[in-house]
Amino acid sequence: MESSARLLSRKESYAKVELSVHEARAEGKRILAMIVELDRFYRVIDTKGTDFGHEVLDVMMNRLIELSKQLAGSEPPVLSNWGSHSFLLLLYISKEDSEFDVCWQAAEAMKHAAERPVPDGDSELYLTASIGACYFPQDGVTGEALICRAESAVQQSKENGGNRITFYKSEDTDRMNRRIAIESGLRPALYQRQFHLSYQPIYRLGDGRLRGLEALIRWNHPELGVVSPKEFIPIAEHGGLIIPIGEWVIRESCKMLARIRKYGLHDLRMSINISPLQLHDPSFMNTLLNVLEENRLEPSSIELEITEHYLFHSSETAVTALSRLRATGVRIALDDFGTGYSSFSNLKQLPIHCLKIDKSFIQKIDLQGAERHIVESIIGLVQKLGVEVIAEGVEYEGQYRLLKEWGCNYVQGYLLGTPMEPTMMDTSMFRRAASTEERAESGSSHHDGETNAAECRVYCPQ
Numbered sequence: 064m065e066s067s068a069r070l071l072s073r074k075e076s077y078a079k080v081e082l083s084v085h086e087a088r089a090e091g092k093r094i095l096a097m098i099v100e101l102d103r104f105y106r107v108i109d110t111k112g113t114d115f116g117h118e119v120l121d122v123m124m125n126r127l128i129e130l131s132k133q134l135a136g137s138e139p140p141v142l143s144n145w146g147s148h149s150f151l152l153l154l155y156i157s158k159e160d161s162e163f164d165v166c167w168q169a170a171e172a173m174k175h176a177a178e179r180p181v182p183d184g185d186s187e188l189y190l191t192a193s194i195g196a197c198y199f200p201q202d203g204v205t206g207e208a209l210i211c212r213a214e215s216a217v218q219q220s221k222e223n224g225g226n227r228i229t230f231y232k233s234e235d236t237d238r239m240n241r242r243i244a245i246e247s248g249l250r251p252a253l254y255q256r257q258f259h260l261s262y263q264p265i266y267r268l269g270d271g272r273l274r275g276l277e278a279l280i281r282w283n284h285p286e287l288g289v290v291s292p293k294e295f296i297p298i299a300e301h302g303g304l305i306i307p308i309g310e311w312v313i314r315e316s317c318k319m320l321a322r323i324r325k326y327g328l329h330d331l332r333m334s335i336n337i338s339p340l341q342l343h344d345p346s347f348m349n350t351l352l353n354v355l356e357e358n359r360l361e362p363s364s365i366e367l368e369i370t371e372h373y374l375f376h377s378s379e380t381a382v383t384a385l386s387r388l389r390a391t392g393v394r395i396a397l398d399d400f401g402t403g404y405s406s407f408s409n410l411k412q413l414p415i416h417c418l419k420i421d422k423s424f425i426q427k428i429d430l431q432g433a434e435r436h437i438v439e440s441i442i443g444l445v446q447k448l449g450v451e452v453i454a455e456g457v458e459y460e461g462q463y464r465l466l467k468e469w470g471c472n473y474v475q476g477y478l479l480g481t482p483m484e485p486t487m488m489d490t491s492m493f494r495r496a497a498s499t500e501e502r503a504e505s506g507s508s509h510h511d512g513e514t515n516a517a518e519c520r521v522y523c524p525q
Contacts, residue, residue: 081205097213101148306340421455
């Protein structure tokens with residue numbers, strides 16, 4: 064291929080791709096389209112400067128030109144600059160070739176070429192590359208469609224950590240369209256009051272009394288239906304909307320706790336999930352304390368939950384913010400323990416009051432397996448560090464009995480109560496919360512609604 068390919072503009076590249084697709088369609092050929100993107104190339108610019116960065120890109124372009132000629136055989140390839148540090152390649156595939164094998168080998172060859180060291184004075188620079196690939200005509204019958212599919216695939220490679228090859232799948236487009244719909248719907252959802260909170264009870268194992276509630280955000284999208292927090296929270300974090308959404312959750316849950324207080328339950332706690340991005344907001348602590356003051360709640364009535372994965376990958380700023388919050392009296396809980404990379408030595412350095420064992424461990428403790436011994440050990444060791452333990456996802460009486468035998472402090476799960484809408488919560492649940500121990504001993508129950516039935520189930524194992 065002529066070296067002028069490096070001078071093709073983006074518009075010219077589109078035109079060249081459309082022409083190639085037109086020829087392939089007329090001659091019954093197949094095409095492999097690839098976008099090769101250098102991972103984290105900004106680091107080269109930051110440390111070595113713009114001029115050196117351009118030299119690296121020239122080296123990469125020359126390598127890929129030579130390689131594309133070898134891969135193409137008699138058919139001329141299409142290769143051009145596609146972005147500041149990415150390249151677009153189109154290769155024709157012979158009908159006699161095994162499509163996937165040939166395409167995978169071509170993609171691997173391009174990746175290995177990009178990863179070969181680049182001279183840097185007396186040393187060498189090593190880079191990695193993310194590649195997104197697709198086929199004509201399976202994945203698109205126009206040049207624009209092929210490019211979009213290749214860009215979608217390379218984005219998947221980057222989202223999965225980079226340094227990998229991803230071939231386009233139709234599910235990628237569905238996933239991307241859904242993400243766009245969620246992104247565009249998040250902002251109006253906040254102001255149109257599409258969010259609401261459900262509350263799941265947490266009980267003490269020692270006496271069966273209600274310890275508090277966990278506030279769980281819910282979103283019923285007008286077109287997508289129910290959208291899981293696991294899906295929209297990361298998108299809200301990426302788009303910067305987690306700060307106002309998080310503040311709304313705090314305000315609503317504190318209002319709910321203040322309403323419960325009129326039943327005389329002044330020792331109940333409200334657990335609220337937060338994002339590390341909220342901890343980086345300079346106004347977060349003052350906002351939280353102001354909301355508590357507005358609702359006449361003491362700081363210790365709120366327990367902020369942050370997931371293990373987030374906390375152990377957060378900056379020193381986030382940990383410092385948690386320490387400052389703890390100093391005011393706000394309680395801190397480490398959520399989903401066991402799913403990340405924490406160790407007991409690390410736990411000593413964290414400003415936490417409570418640890419929640421992830422439900423993936425709790426689900427199997429009533430079986431004769433490793434989880435049974437792991438959970439028992441966690442409870443004993445963590446409590447020796449002066450940290451309380453909550454078991455999540457308790458669904459069976461056998462699990463409940465074992466946790467009580469091991470001395471777990473608190474339990475939460477469908478055996479005890481499902482997440483409830485505020486309008487569905489039976490107020491008698493709070494009136495009777497202070498006398499549940501007597502109810503458990505007498506075996507009495509009140510069958511006046513679904514909530515009461517859920518409440519009573521916690522006492523059956525006793």
